[in-house]
Amino acid sequence: MKNDVAPGREAGFTRGELMVVVGLLVLLVGVGALLLNRPRTKSAAVVCKDNLRQLGAALAIYTRDNDTRLPYAFLMRSNPSQVSWDTLLRPALRATAPEAGSTNAAAPSRLLHCPADTIAPAAWAQKYKLQRRTYAMTRHNMSPQNWPPGSGNATGLGLNWSFGALGTNPPSAKIFNFDGPQAAVRTGMILQPAETLFLAERAWTNNIVANAAGAWIDRASTHTEPALLPVETYHRGRFNYLQVDGRVELLSPAQTVGPNGEAGDDPKRHAGMWTIKAND
Numbered sequence: 001m002k003n004d005v006a007p008g009r010e011a012g013f014t015r016g017e018l019m020v021v022v023g024l025l026v027l028l029v030g031v032g033a034l035l036l037n038r039p040r041t042k043s044a045a046v047v048c049k050d051n052l053r054q055l056g057a058a059l060a061i062y063t064r065d066n067d068t069r070l071p072y073a074f075l076m077r078s079n080p081s082q083v084s085w086d087t088l089l090r091p092a093l094r095a096t097a098p099e100a101g102s103t104n105a106a107a108p109s110r111l112l113h114c115p116a117d118t119i120a121p122a123a124w125a126q127k128y129k130l131q132r133r134t135y136a137m138t139r140h141n142m143s144p145q146n147w148p149p150g151s152g153n154a155t156g157l158g159l160n161w162s163f164g165a166l167g168t169n170p171p172s173a174k175i176f177n178f179d180g181p182q183a184a185v186r187t188g189m190i191l192q193p194a195e196t197l198f199l200a201e202r203a204w205t206n207n208i209v210a211n212a213a214g215a216w217i218d219r220a221s222t223h224t225e226p227a228l229l230p231v232e233t234y235h236r237g238r239f240n241y242l243q244v245d246g247r248v249e250l251l252s253p254a255q256t257v258g259p260n261g262e263a264g265d266d267p268k269r270h271a272g273m274w275t276i277k278a279n280d
Helices: 015-065 085-096 107-112 123-127
Strands: 074-076 082-084 135-138 160-162 197-201 239-243 248-251
Touching: 015 085, 015 107, 015 135, 015 197, 015 239, 015 248, 082 085, 085 107
Parallel strands: 074 160
Antiparallel strands: 074 082, 135 197, 197 239, 239 248
C-alpha cells in the first residue's frame, strides 16, 4: 500500500494545527460558559418577579382586610420597636406563599429577597443574624404640599413616622391616632393602579427584614449600591417593579419616571410610576 505521508513528515498534527485545535477548544469553553451563565441571570430575574407577584397578592389581601388602606412604609414607636411594610404584610403573605400552612416561621421571608441581590447585610444586622430584604416601598415625602394623603399627591405611597423612637423626635398630634381612623393612603386615591409603584428593588446593606432601615425608596439612583453591586450587572441594568394592581415589570429606571420626570438623585424630579398623582 502506498504511504500518503510526505517524505520527512510523520503522521499526526503539526504544531500549527495543534495551536488551531487548542484555540478552538478555548473558544468552545468560553461560549459554553456564557451559555451556562445566561440561564442563571434569567432565573434570578424570574424568581424575583415571582416574589413580587406573591407580594402583590398579599397586598390585595391586606387592603381588603384593612378598609382599603395600604400598609405604611414604616413606623418607629416610642419603645424602640419598629414596624415596616413587610411586617404588616406578613399575615397576608403567609396565606399566599407556597409554604402556606407550613410551621416554618421564616418561610415568607424568602419571598423578600431576590437571588440577584448578593449584597451582604450590614455589620449590625450580621451581629444579630438578621436577614437581608431586597424590596422597598416607595416613600411618601410627608410634605405640606402633599398632605393630607390624596389622589393629587406628587409623591410615593409609603407614609412613615417616627413615634419618638429611642426617646427622640417627638411626633406631632395628628399622628397619635394611627390605630384608629388614621391618615392613610387608600386604594381609591390611586387613579392609575397599573402605573403606580408599590415596591421596587433596593439592594442595600441596610435593607433588613422587619426593619425601618431600607424599607423605603424615593429615588431611582438608590436601586443598588454600585460599589458593591454595579447596576449593569443587576438584571442587566434593569429592575423589577410591582404596581399597586399586582402587575410586575422588568424596566430600566428611566422607563419608570414618566415624560415629566428624570431618573436621578433628586426624588423631586421623579414622576410617572413614582407618584400617586395620575398622568404626571
